[in-house]
Amino acid sequence: MATLEQPKYTKADFESANDVRWCPGCGDYAILSAVQSVMPTLGIPKEKFVFVSGIGCSSRFPHYMNCYGFHTIHGRALTVASGVKSINPDLSVWVVTGDGDGLSIGGNHTMHAIRRNQDLKILLFNNKIYGLTKGQYSPTSELGKKTKSTPMGSIDNPINPVSLAIASGATFVARTIDKNVKHMMEIFKEAAAHKGTAFIEIYQNCLIFNDNAFVDYTEKEVKDDHSVYLTSGKPLVYGKESDKAIKLNGFSAQSTGAKNGDLKNALIHDPTVKDKALAYVLGQMGVENPELPVAFGVLRKVEEPTYQDRLLDQEKQALSKKPNASIEDILNAGDTWVVS
């Protein structure tokens, strides 16, 4: 879509004049800034971006972008976004949703948009809480979590967004975190380049209702032991001293020592494997298997025709079979007779 004559944008071009109304210190600010920074680099005319969201703190996002936007209703952003993209596949459509919006009330649309490989970029802000409604537990809140609606602790097992996305057949799945702006930007760029659904879980701190939910991955002392950053073609090495690696044990992932280049057992990352099992195993790490580090980066990235590709393709085929259809033809089809 990029052309040479196209205006050069700066970050400021994507900043709206509206006051940003998140709590001071909210992780949403960093994500907003990262998105605004990436936009000018994509070579897409500004008017072709559309941001669609549901309801939640995170879903206020479109108001803060100087782009076309649709702040819809709770949990349904992906349906509206699918409609936008299906009418005009030329647009770059980004969906902003939360763990409540996209996984609780909107969980089904997430699953179906993904399986259809709708050509949408999905940013799921996971703060493990309902922010906007002032602090109830969400589908990603940990078991036993005490919140306004669970004074004795939650009794629901949490869902892993990334597992759900993979089971739904996501062609692009990634995880990143609000505090790592550089990483966010890389991931957003890679998502923008992907054709098809790009599902990105973003760990986001809600300092008012669920502060410190992600300190394991942000605090200097501990983060390296709890996070492994994925790079295609590179071994899964992590730890403060890069002294640990992820290796394979049967169908399970396992941690192993990997001092000073002793990486021969380490798994080499390849997000392009068609079989979803690898991505599934990586996505579980640290979330469903707490002894392992959480994987950040692109877990899966495979190429498949998008919903829009297939839609337009059928239209083209149909047109080539019946090229000159007119309203008259349709109105006059079937058995007709003349009364005179």
Add this chain to the structure above:
Amino acid sequence: MATLEQPKYTKADFESANDVRWCPGCGDYAILSAVQSVMPTLGIPKEKFVFVSGIGCSSRFPHYMNCYGFHTIHGRALTVASGVKSINPDLSVWVVTGDGDGLSIGGNHTMHAIRRNQDLKILLFNNKIYGLTKGQYSPTSELGKKTKSTPMGSIDNPINPVSLAIASGATFVARTIDKNVKHMMEIFKEAAAHKGTAFIEIYQNCLIFNDNAFVDYTEKEVKDDHSVYLTSGKPLVYGKESDKAIKLNGFSAQSTGAKNGDLKNALIHDPTVKDKALAYVLGQMGVENPELPVAFGVLRKVEEPTYQDRLLDQEKQALSKKPNASIEDILNAGDTWVVS
């Protein structure tokens, strides 16, 4: 729940007087009969069974059982069933749903009921079509499927029900097929014995709108090469001559020759592994990886407290802390004053 004095039931006790109104030859009949056959063996008083369903041909099921039943609205059976079980955990609650009912409109409830480990038995009749509304494609219909609503073929990738269940954390996941009555009965019994959500995908033939969808697994000539039946502790051997086995290759499953006991590479089935990766890989076979056989049997079976266990547990705890709470206490709580 069983007691010694309890009446002995026969299958006939579970047959309702209502005319069964499925199309003659529909796979639903065999499933109904298998369920009715299993009920008397469970040692549960008849009045404690509740069958809850949504809308669809399959969802007519409760009308044909001589039990308590609730034929609810499209896609929502699991919510009603969760309410029933949460008020009276002593009941044996069975949910009957279809691929449209439970995966299209009701997909989100399926995911959430499973993650909560609601103590429910879910029978998902997968005929890969919308039967009741006369033949539109469903979320399990294969890509390119021509149906009433997709005259040029479907452009949506199908969902694998079993993958979704596992990603949602199902503690019991199984697959069976209408034509194999004995297997269905075994699976239903095992599901009944499981505490927590038991999710069972049942391949069911709709002879009117999607006939022969499962011939690969039912026709004498081909079925053994396309199906592997899982038994805990046993190797995954299959094929007409038991000449093939499933082995592990990295994170993927692979087919290998296994003539006359040469099974040393064959995977040994263990549904009780906590890590979901194994079950995930088995569930994909044949569905997402067409070169492999489809796995029938129990894919996953692990023990975890149910939603109802945790609910009652919290109630007990709360009661032990405030044992003698009365309405008076509550009404008179907080700052009060007397006007005289």
Add this chain to the structure above:
Amino acid sequence: MAVTEDKHKNIEALEEATIRFAGDSGDGMQLTGGQFTNATAIVGNDLSTLPDYPAEIRAPAGSLAGVSGFQIHFSSKEIYTPGDILDVLVAMNPAALKANLKDLKPGGMLIVNTNAFNETNLKKVNYTSNPLEDAALQSKYKVFGIEISRLTQLALEGSSLSAKHVDRTKNLFALGLMCWLYTRPMEKTIEWLNQKFKDKPDILDANLKVLKAGYHFGETTEVFISSYKIDQAKIKPGKYRNITGNEATVLGLIAASKKAGITPLLGSYPITPASDILHELAKYKQFGFRTFQAEDEIAAIGVALGASFAGGLGITTTSGPGVCLKSEFINLAIKTELPLVICDIQRGGPSTGLPTKTEQSDLLQAMFGRNGDSPIPIVSASTPGDCFEAVFEAVRIAIKYMTPVFFLSDGYIANGSEPWEIPDANKLPNIEVKFRKEKEGFSSYLRDEKTLARPWAIPGTPGLEHVLTGIETEVTTGKINYDPANHDAMVKIRAKKIENIENDIPDIKPVFGGEKGDLLILGWGSTYGSICAATELLIASGHKVANAHLRYLNPFPKNLGAFLKNYKKVLIPEINMGQMNMLIRAKYLVDSQGLNIVAGKPLKVNSITEAAESLLK
């Protein structure tokens, strides 16, 4: 073709006839009825049909639940309904007889397939003895017991078809026989069979044989003394086709989107009796018609609304239970003021109700079924063919006023059919789409002075970037605004915009009867036929009665209040508990009376005449 000429017998001329084909779901009654209808249309009769099929795909063979029926009323005069009572009942089995006999007029013709009256079948419907042997039946009706199954077998003796396949063709015997009896041509049916079975010569051959056997049976045997002829009706000159309401809705949507010149996108989730619209529209990809079968009704309307935001024509089709699920999104469309057409093909409610039966009971849901004050235009169709124009109007209003619009049809007109004069495509009104382009002075809620519509500025247009939201926004700028006075103003602007549409729709006037009188029968939707027929009868018997029919239910036509005052009394027949009646009473403080029979089927003409007569006393 030779088979249409009859040389041996009397042909008696009739003015009209009502016949019903009834049999098991598997017996092909809908197909038989459909073919008979086509033949009747070709003859040039006016006609009206009423298919009636069970909610089960295939209930057990021979059961009452499995009976499927197709009724047709045809005439040499203009007619309005599929008929209250039957002149002929064709009953293919005992269940069909039991379920339908009550509608056959005394002295009417009862044609039965005697082969199906065996013990098993009789028992299935609790007949203790064979009703055909009942003397009372024989004396009350003209009973023609014909061995249809056996005659079909005989016709196909030596055929390679299995016994089951042979038996499946027996409906064509009945069709052939009825074509002879009412002197209908069979060419179109023969053509249709040729087309349908072009790759299955065996089956084609068998079908043709049996069809003709039925015809010849009538011609040759002495069973029927005469056949009947019904002259061409004096209908308006023009080119006609037979059309169901759902087909007309499809054509209306295609025509309107072509006239608007924008890409239509139907987001839908299957539901009876709306699904056929999705099926049909899915066939028009060469027209750029995009159809999206969504995961549920919420997603379906969401996709449609997204399409409208992007500059397409968002459409969603459903029935009552689906409307429940769409209501939150309808409100978002109202708040964001985007065009959207919501087609509700009503069925019996509440809840799952009677999925295959008709009802008019979603009107108040369409009016009020959302949180907050949320006005929405409502357009309704009165006959199958009228769906074309009504849905076209819905599109026009949606685009011109930037608003979602309800189009109400129902199971009866959706599946019923009538001859429809094919409109001249060139004469269809244009629907002007004004996408905003100029940056200068743009504000997302700056309204057109006349229509109060806000500008339609679609993504991709440089310089018009803006954000829509369901939160209340400032009157002009469209920015989030929580100010009390602004909200009050917005609530009132939204109301005003919809009210104003009354200036853009035709005045109401009588269909039959004078501008003043003793009684006005006021209707809307599919009661049109019954009301017109009743009014004609009432006028003929000397009453000062008129009827009028509302297409626009919100807003009402501007002159409605004054119009109502011209009649001493007002009767409002509805297939619901008085929904429009409530709106009329509240708005005009007129003591209108309801006639409310909620039986899942069209109102009978004589229910209306009776109600009217008792008011006229």
Add this chain to the structure above:
Amino acid sequence: MAVTEDKHKNIEALEEATIRFAGDSGDGMQLTGGQFTNATAIVGNDLSTLPDYPAEIRAPAGSLAGVSGFQIHFSSKEIYTPGDILDVLVAMNPAALKANLKDLKPGGMLIVNTNAFNETNLKKVNYTSNPLEDAALQSKYKVFGIEISRLTQLALEGSSLSAKHVDRTKNLFALGLMCWLYTRPMEKTIEWLNQKFKDKPDILDANLKVLKAGYHFGETTEVFISSYKIDQAKIKPGKYRNITGNEATVLGLIAASKKAGITPLLGSYPITPASDILHELAKYKQFGFRTFQAEDEIAAIGVALGASFAGGLGITTTSGPGVCLKSEFINLAIKTELPLVICDIQRGGPSTGLPTKTEQSDLLQAMFGRNGDSPIPIVSASTPGDCFEAVFEAVRIAIKYMTPVFFLSDGYIANGSEPWEIPDANKLPNIEVKFRKEKEGFSSYLRDEKTLARPWAIPGTPGLEHVLTGIETEVTTGKINYDPANHDAMVKIRAKKIENIENDIPDIKPVFGGEKGDLLILGWGSTYGSICAATELLIASGHKVANAHLRYLNPFPKNLGAFLKNYKKVLIPEINMGQMNMLIRAKYLVDSQGLNIVAGKPLKVNSITEAAESLLK
């Protein structure tokens, strides 16, 4: 306590006062208002409060969007509203001043934290100069500029708390000052602080210091010439507590389920302003109260309906957008005739609308927001305390008549508070639950002759196995039935059952004014206070006016039609576009007039008196 005695200054006696605390969302204004309210309740004044907070969790500090307010009206006489205009405005920053000044009466007292009036803050709200220096302001109001921030710092000099924490306590300075000014006791606040910070002695100490500093500031300085005293109101003897509508709803649900003796289960999904009911009820597990936070509103009501089927009391709480999602399930509850209580805490609509503001605009949605004819009882609450009795009634009707029932509250009464006479638990009416046990003669739809309720036969009961369904069923047996006459009968039985409830609810009668007169002001829900206050004024000025208030909106009280005829005119004030007005006009053909101001806040008393006076002319 010593601090409540004032030895140095005048105490002026007042009849009543209306004050508003306003500041940034982070400034703790709701807490300040709440504590002031408690102290006022203890004094024995009658009171009414109105919290008003922004939709954003924390909008940018100092912005207009972030202003949070809490208003309290208290009096030595009975009062009905939180007051139209303010006697005192406490403004903690420029944004608070700008947003609220228009409501302060000329000559009213303006107390401002001058330290917050710095350039940054002024700029944030587009003040080009410091408004406090504006002579017009000074002359129009009694302005008290107080360095609240600095005085707070001074009070805590030497404390170990960070500057940020120190600043956070400044609301307690304001609270202390206001307690002095209106001679309110601070014991309860001190007790509350002790409890709240018992594990944080530093913070506790600081809070107490600042609170007292505020009090002493009033006492000591020469800024205020006198303080005020408002005598105890002559309210009905009894034991009281201050209560919000949501709290009263919680207590009503607990009491009703205890009286019914069945296990309650609340299925809910968080939504403003209903969420607090879920939060509160989750704390009553020792009572066997089960709460289920579902994945969405649909699941929430589904779980509740399942609970009712199993013999529990199914309850669901939500607000307007959530009702949209529940409508399909409400219809299933109507069709299967199971008890269910749907609490709709209304907010500004349509769509997402104004989530934190009040409105009465879901009435027609509650009445009609479903496919088919689907009658449902509706009970509404008129004041915070009234929520207790109203929701109790909703439970009673649901169980007695085996039907879902709507309970309507709204944001204003949900969050507003008033003194509430604590009922005697033993005197609460019993709610009889009759689970069917006997097999003999059981049929799932065999009705009680009087109530028309069908039997409640719950899973686990031997011999009563039956299946409920949303499809139409046979009148008595409850078996699926597609027969036309049966459907018509069922539609009418469902209607009749709900209509009959009119025999089980009290007649309507005037609240103020006579049984006959020139004008009746008819209301429902949270307009109660404003209407009562307006009626008192109108009567006082010699008009023959009365007011009446409807708790039951469906069915209406039996005598309502006759009652309306006793007045020459009828005025119906609503915070919507005339929803109840439409129902009244349609049913009684009375030319009632609406007063419709939809501004997200309670109607002003003087809007009502004005409208009434213009009708009385």
